[in-house]
Amino acid sequence: xxxxxxxxxxxxxxxxxxxxxxxxxxxxxxxxxxxxxxxxxxxxxxxxxxxxxxxxxxxxxxxxxxxxxxxxxxxxxxxxxxxxxxxxxxxxxxxxxxxxxxx
Amino acid sequence: xxxxxxxxxxxxxxxxxxxxxxxxxxxxxxxxxxxxxxxxxxxxxxxxxxxxxxxxxxxxxxxxxxxxxxxxxxxxxxxxxxxxxxxxxxxxxxxxxxxxxxxxxxxxxxxxxxxxxxxxxxxxxxxxxxxxxxxxxxxxxxxxxxxxxxxxxxxxxxxxxxxxxxxxxxxxxx
Numbered sequence: 656x657x658x659x660x661x662x663x664x665x666x667x668x669x670x671x672x673x674x675x676x677x678x679x680x681x682x683x684x685x686x687x688x689x690x691x692x693x694x695x696x697x698x699x700x701x702x703x704x705x706x707x708x709x710x711x712x713x714x715x716x717x718x719x720x721x722x723x724x725x726x727x728x729x730x731x732x733x734x735x736x737x738x739x740x741x742x743x744x745x746x747x748x749x750x751x752x753x754x755x756x757x758x
Numbered sequence: 759x760x761x762x763x764x765x766x767x768x769x770x771x772x773x774x775x776x777x778x779x780x781x782x783x784x785x786x787x788x789x790x791x792x793x794x795x796x797x798x799x800x801x802x803x804x805x806x807x808x809x810x811x812x813x814x815x816x817x818x819x820x821x822x823x824x825x826x827x828x829x830x831x832x833x834x835x836x837x838x839x840x841x842x843x844x845x846x847x848x849x850x851x852x853x854x855x856x857x858x859x860x861x862x863x864x865x866x867x868x869x870x871x872x873x874x875x876x877x878x879x880x881x882x883x884x885x886x887x888x889x890x891x892x893x894x895x896x897x898x899x900x901x902x903x904x905x906x907x908x909x910x911x912x913x914x915x916x917x918x919x920x921x922x923x924x925x926x927x928x929x930x931x932x
Contacts, residue, residue: 661763665804668767672774672793679778687783687829691790695774698817701809702797709804712880714890717809718898721891724816725902729909731821735828736917742832743919 665706672699686741686750690734697727763803765864769857770796776853783829787822788854794818796861803868808884 672695679692701720708716738748745752773793780786794817801810891899 661760664763664767665800668770668800671771672797675771675774675778683778685783687825688778688786691777691786691825694790694817694821695777695793698794698797702800705801705804705806705809708882709806709880712805712882714882714886717806717882717887718890718895720806720809721812721887722895722898722902724812725906728816728821729905731824732909732913733916735824736913736915738828739831739917739919748832 662706662710666703669699669703669706672696672702684751685748686738687748689750690731690738693734694727694731697723697730762864762868763800766796766799766803766861769860769864770800773854773857784826785850787825787829788851789857790825791818791822792854792857792861794822795858799861799865799868802865805881807881808887 676692676695676699679695680689683689683692701723704716704719704723706716708714708719741750741753742748770793773789773796776789777786777793780789794813798810798813798818801807801813
């Protein structure tokens with residue numbers, strides 16, 4: 656039995672996960688939920704890369720997934736530091752409390 | 759295997775949906791971990807075992823631990839203890855446990871069928887990934903290391919707690 660990679664289904668799944676994360680970013684106002692939704696979106700992008708790499712049995716998809724993961728790690732460390740600063744200053748996690756700029 | 763792929767895809771969809779509709783952060787974190795684990799099983803069925811292992815170790819391990827640390831830092835005191843008591847109730851962990859059990863059964867069936875079944879033998883293992891990573895993508899690895907260093911410095915600078923007088927001074931400057 657020759658197994659073919661379920662490419663269409665996989666890309667549909669990646670799309671669905673990405674849109675779920677995007678809806679989370681738009682709908683939620685808690686900054687930790689927004690960060691988690693961004694993680695979901697990055698993960699969906701990595702899933703699309705790995706599916707495309709598996710379709711042609713090449714390692715490039717996994718290499719791009721590793722880069723995406725390194726980027727996600729850097730992003731989430733800075734993002735969580737921003738969460739702490741928001742909480743220290745405003746005593747809330749609501750991003751709307753920090754919507755104004757004073758320049 | 760198609761059926762294993764579909765099962766873990768369904769688990770990924772359900773758990774991801776549960777992440778964004780939860781009220782409490784810790785509940786959402788549990789579902790997010792299940793979502794990442796199911797994507798790892800999908801990688802495994804696609805013949806990418808190295809990506810699957812990295813997904814579990816780095817995403818579901820390290821990055822989620824960062825989230826948990828921040829959540830724990832944010833609510834200290836008596837309220838946190840009461841909250842922690844409520845986390846022990848079954849209503850809280852039954853959903854993620856069921857999803858995790860489905861994933862485990864999926865994984866066990868895959869392993870019982872033997873490695874030759876996975877992806878029809880088209881497995882791109884760690885050796886190929888490593889050779890590509892340190893061959894044509896070497897510049898990307900260097901750029902990723904610089905990005906991680908910048909992230910480290912940025913997190914250290916932003917994450918420190920300002921002293922009271924510093925904070926007051928910044929408030930008056932506004």
